[in-house]
Structure formats: C-alpha cells, structure tokens
Amino acid sequence: MLKIRDLKARVVDGPEILKGIDLDVKAGEIHALMGPNGSGKSTLSRVLAGHPDYEVTGGTVEFEVDREPQNLLAMEAHERACAGVFLAFQYPVEVAGVSNTVFLRAAFNAICKAQGAAPIDAFDFRELLAEKLELIGMDASYLERPVNLDFSGGEKKRNEILQMAVLAPRLAILDETDSGLDVDSLRIVSEGVKKLSTPDNATLMITHYQRMLQHITPDIVHVLMDGRIVKTGDHTLAEAVETRGYDWVREAA
Amino acid sequence: MDAIADRPKTYKYGFVTDVETEKFPKGLSEEVVRAISARKNEPDFLLEFRLNAFRWWKEQEPPRWAHVEFPPIDFQDIHYYAAPKSMEDAPQSLDDVDPELLRTFDRLGIPLHEREQLADVAVDAVFDSVSVGTTHQDILAEMGVIFCSFSEAAQKHPELIKKYLGTVVPPRDNFYAALNSAVFSDGSFVFVPKGVQCPIDLSTYFRINASKTGQFERTLIVCEEGASVSYVEGCTAPVRDENQLHAAIVELVALDDASIKYSTVQNWYGGDEQGRGGIYNFVVKRGRCEGARSKISWTQVEAGSAITWKYPSVILKGDDSVGEFYSVALTNNRMQADTGTKMVHIGKNTSSTIISKGISCDQSKNSYRGLVKVTPGASGARNYSQCDSMLVGDGCEANTFPYLEIHNQGAVIEHEATTSRISDEQLFYLQSRGLDSEAAISLLVNGFCKEVFRTLPLEFSVEAVKLLEMKLEDSVG
16 A cells, blocks of 8 residues: 655755655554654654655655555645545644534545545534544534644544544554543544554554554554664564663664 | 736736726816816715815825835825716716726626626626716615715715715814815715615625726715615726725714614735735725614725725714624735724613734735724623734734723723734645645635624625635745
8 A cells, every 4th residue: 555665855955864764554554653752753754744844855655546556755735635645643733713523524525526526515424423423432522613722632632533533544644643642542542543444444653652552453563763664573563662662672773 | 008017816807998088187176176076066065065175184194103104195196086088978877888898897797787787786886986887776766775876876865965974974084084075086875764674785896997096985875764784895906016095985874773784895906026006095984873773884804905094983872783893804915904993882782893803924014903982971881802813924914903992880891812823834734634725725714714704795705705715825825
C-alpha cells in the first residue's frame, strides 16, 4: 500500500531531518514507529500528509490508489486525504465558528466527490455519525461544539479518532496520539483504533513511549534515530526499547 | 482611457461603459447647486434645503478623526453631476432606455428588462447621478408601496419628501452630510403605508461609471404604522487609478410597530495592491425608530472601497423599539475601514444588538468604532455587542474602539470582543481532511461570519459568501 524509498526531507531552507527512510506498509498491518525526541518521527508524518513547511530533497513515496501505485509526493495535501491518507495530529488545531458536524460533513463530502461518489445529506450523515460514535465509545456532545475549541487534551485526541472513524482512511498515521492522555482516554482511543483496523486498511502509529502499544499490539515495530530507521522487528522490539532505552538500540545498530 | 491595464483579476466589475456623458464642470459653488436642482426641476423647498446645506458646508473643515489615512480631498476637482446623455430626455419606460445602459446592468447581474427581471426583488438601478429604471413598480403600486428614484419622488410625492427629508440626518449633521445635502443627485425613495408588509425585497444598485466624478446619492425609506420592508443595496465601480468620492446619506423612519431591514453588499473598487485608486466610501446611514415597538435592522457586508468610513446607526426613540447592526467588513491590499454603529437609547425598554466581524488581510487596516448611548430617560435599556476580528497574514491591522455613554443606572450592557487569525496550520489541518484551500477558506469565513450572513436575504447571502471567498483567496492562496 505504502512504499517509501530513501526519503529525505527538511523544513524549507532548514537542515535535513529525514536522511533516507525506507518503509513498506501493507494492507491489514499495524506498524509502530518509535524513536527519541528529534529523531524525525513527526516530520515523517507531516511530510507524508503534505505539510507545506517541509521540502522533500530526495527519494520516493508510492501510495496505492485502486491498486495502482501513485506518486504521493506529487499530490497536494487535500488530494492525499481524498486518496485515503489520514493524519491524526499531535496537536489538533482549533477552528472557531465551525461545528464538528459541519466540518466532518464538509470533509466527508469532499472525499466522496473526489472518489466520484454522491454527497451525503444531513440526515443520513447524522446516522453515520451516531454509528461511528457508538463504535468508538464516544458521546454525541462533541458534535455541535466548534472543532477542538476549548477541548481538553484528551478530547482533542478523541476527536481525531472520531474523524478517522468517519473519513475511513486506507492509511491512518497517528502522530503521538498517546501523548497527553490520561489512562481512561488512552484506553478509549486505543480501543477505537483497534476497532477501526481492518484487513483493507493500515495504521502507522508514531510514538515516543510504549504506552499505546500496551493496548494495541503492532505487527511491525521500527525504531527511527537521527532521520533513519535503524531497527525493525516485531512487537517484542517495542518492549525491549521500553526496558533498555534508545541507547541500547543505538549501540546495537 | 483612465482604466488601469492590468486590472485585478478578482474584481470582475471593473469595466467602463462607453456612453456619452453630460458632466457639469468640476468644482462646487452655489451655481452648481442651483444647476443640479434646476436640471431635476425640483420644487423650491428642495433648492432651499440644498442651499442651506451648502452655505453651512462652505464654512466647515473636513473631519480627520477616523483611523484612516488619505491625502486632503480637493473638493473643487470633482464633477458633482454626471449623467448619460441619453437620460437627458427622461425615458418614459425601460424600452426607451439606452441599450448600452441596460447591457451594463445585465453584466452586473441585474437584468432590468421585464422578461429577465429578478422575480422576487424590485430593483432601482442608479448609474452615476441618475436612476436608469425601476422594476416591478406596478405590483408595488397596487399595494400602495412607493418605490422609485429620488428624483421621481421629488416630482410625484413632494409632500412626503418635505415631511421626512433631513429629519433623521439633518443637513448640518456633519461635513459630508452637508455636502451630500447640497449636491445629492439620485437614489431611492421607499414609502410603505400603514399596515402593509412589502411582499418582495426592494433593491437599489449603485454604479459609478464616469471618471473624476463623485456619487452623492440619497435614500429615504419610510414605514408607516405596522408596515414592513426589506431593502438591499449593491454597489460597484470601474477600476481606475484615481480615487473617487462616494458620499451618500440613507435615512430610515419607522413609525409604531413598523420594521425596516436594510442590507448592503458593498463592493466598490478597492484599489490595487499598491493602494492606487479605489472609492472613498464616506456615508451617513441612520435610522430612527420613531414609534413604539418599531424595529430597524442594518446588515452590511463591506468588501470594497479604498476607504470605508460609516456608522449605520439607530435612534431608539419609541418605547420597546429594537435596533440591530450586523456587519462583516473585509479589507485587503491597502484598503482601510473605520466602520461600526451608534445605538442611541431614548425610549423605555429599548434594546440593541451589535455583531461586528472584521477580516483584515495583506497590508490593510480594519477598525470597529461603535457608540452605545443610554439617555437618562431610557429605563430598561439593553445592549449586547460582540466585535470579532480575524487577521490574515502579518502586515494587517485590526482595532476596536467601543464607546459607552450610560446615563441610566438600570441599563444592561454587555460587550464581548475576540481576535483570531487564519493560520497556515489551520488551513493545513482542514486540507489534511480532504478540503481544498478554497473550501477550507470558505468553511473558516462562513464560520466566522455566520451570525451576520444569516440575517441577509438568502440570494444576497450566497452572493456575499462568494464575494468574500473570492477576495480572501487572493490574500490567503
């Protein structure tokens, strides 16, 4: 589904942060990408989503759309979203004046339109929302509030998962979704992510700690250091990192 | 040709109509005032009204207190009257009107021909200093509603003009009010008699075409007891590299239980990126809730003009009367706006609502200035004000100048203000959910302005949203 080869990127006019990433993600897989602060985890997620502050200086990213590999880097941010890439933000942005429902429906219909499907009317959309809320165990109080405005840290992260549930991406990238969550929120968010995982989609969890991985067992774990993936293994790698620290990986690599 | 060759792409109304124009020589004098009155064949009281205003104006200095900057205006370098030659003989019906003028309004989206007229809106089309035509007049006449150009009203209904003209904005109210009172050319007159609910929206479309010419229109709307009307004005002008003065007066009078809703979608040419050209929009708009339980509601979407300087106001004289002001002011390039409202509470249990949304982009300056005044006798007065500013980019400026003069202890006054910014991060967030930049901006602006947009008549609300999106795309994109 996703094939990254020798990807190099930097903040526009800044020093190189990604120094040659290779990564393959297949449908049905859950990947975890771990790494110390400053290793380039968030940069990778933002480069994949098409953030304008970053500049790709080398390498390729292929993303399968209708089983055809497409050059993801040539697409604009909204085209990537319409192709099925979703980024759950580390710091979700507040949007005053726009209710969650209005926002979600606008996004849902934009994606429908790009994929050649008919837009959904307000009534049917309510039903869809109710279904998704139930699936991930959230209450309806989020829906009429302005997007993320005055939400607590935990509410913002949950709201990201709600968006993910509604927009049903094929590749979900979760950027430090576990940071800033209390124990209950972490459980709710993790359960949601697990339920949304199907044989047709894939999840890339970016995290500093192992917290979320106690709830979701990844198929493949990567350790990113200084802009490169230095170690890849199964879920036991995450446990090893947790107990032995990143220095151990550095020495072993 | 004084139109700029590389006219901004976002201003699609920037064309010039090629018609032969009769202009009075530049400059203002008692002779010019008399000549305007004579050209319109006005009754004597109107000439006196003009001369009285002119004599006072001559002695005054232009006010400079607004938070806007512009070089002194040379009032002797302006034509005070311009009209297409074909209008000289006062065409009796639309069939006699110069097709070039009708085509102009077609291009502006305001078809005047009977078969293409907008079905649910009656339109008075004003071109420079004269009204070209007014649609749907017969249907309105059946209900006793008068809707015609001001010049026509001066001929056919002088008693009404005499009774109400200058009662809300006296000729000596201020410098620009006096100037307008001396030289006003055309505009619209609306009279809705007792108990009549005007069945369709009334609309005036103002078009400046001639160069080096000021437009000084005058609008007067009167609703008798229990009557109501919804009125909309729209305005555009060609792209020119000179500044043109537009100094209008709008007066509204609402008697007992009457209701007037006045909406403006202002899109005068605002100048180019360097701030060259554009209209100086210096307007006095005021309504008087004369009767008990009357209501006056202003909605304005100000998206054009090099400088916008106006405060649509309500004098709440009748007991239990209601005043409302809903405003969206968008400035881009080097535009400047100093706009807001005045709510003057006089009667008992009067209430007013002020919702102002300012959006500043590029190098523009956008100020809200508003006065809430509660006189000693206005017991039970209530006001709610909300002034929100949105900044797009780093070079712009947003200000809020609220004034409160409360002389009654029982008044309940609430004021809220916020400032926000459309950030790149916000746009990226929306884009990462599948919305292109156009849809993302539209969502943000609609969210910011929705309290104001929902007060506009539906078709104008759609227009207003499109207009703002178009202007913002340039600044954000």
